Amino acid sequence: MKxxxxxxxxxxxxKAAxxxxxxRRAHKEVMVHTGQHFDEELSAVFFNELGLPAPDRELGVSLGSNASQTARMLAALEPVINEIAPDVVVVYGxxxxxxxxxxxxAQAGxxxxxxxxGLRSFDRSMPEELNRVLVDHCSDVLLCPSEAAVLNLEREGVPGPIDQVGDVMVDVALKIQPQARERTDLVDRRGVRSGQYV
Structure with missing residues (x-):
């Protein structure tokens, strides 16, 4: 599957980490970076530290209002989707x-x-809340982090499949736990001892 x-x-x-x-164990993944929060150095640090492969495509859409940014991303993604002809589009958050x-x-079928x-803040003044609701209503596979998220979608009448798969951030924390443990000597290197700090 592509x-x-x-x-x-x-x-x-x-989350992608x-x-x-x-x-990628079983499928061909093409990763597209829209550029929404693009800082080459900071992005590189995240990709390197998390062991994430570099994006296959970078769209370079960053500045502008929510509406103009989304519109430019949508226009830039259309030809990529047409060219790649994926079996599924995966989005996060x-x-x-x-x-x-x-x-x-969705528009490409x-x-x-x-x-x-299924996550909700119930505050429609937040752009992220509008994005959540709209994305859920045009998605075909809904991967929920919690039972509450599943219930939100059921209350809204969102057609499934709806699956509670757990919190992807927990998966990331477990993945990087060994790496984090290797770096826990920072406190010792700074001479800080238990009970000596607030």
């Missing part, structure tokens, strides 16, 4: 990149899988 994954900001890089290796990826996939589906 998977097109859309990412655009640091939290999505972190848990999912991408699993996808609630950003403008998430919304653009979901809309581009490609099934959309939403990781972190």
């Amino acid at each position: 998977v097109l994954t859309v990412i655009g900001n640091r939290p999505q890089f972190i 848990a999912v991408t290796p699993e996808l 609630d950003t403008n990149s998430t919304l653009a990826g979901a809309l581009a996939g 490609v099934p959309v899988a939403h990781v972190e589906a």
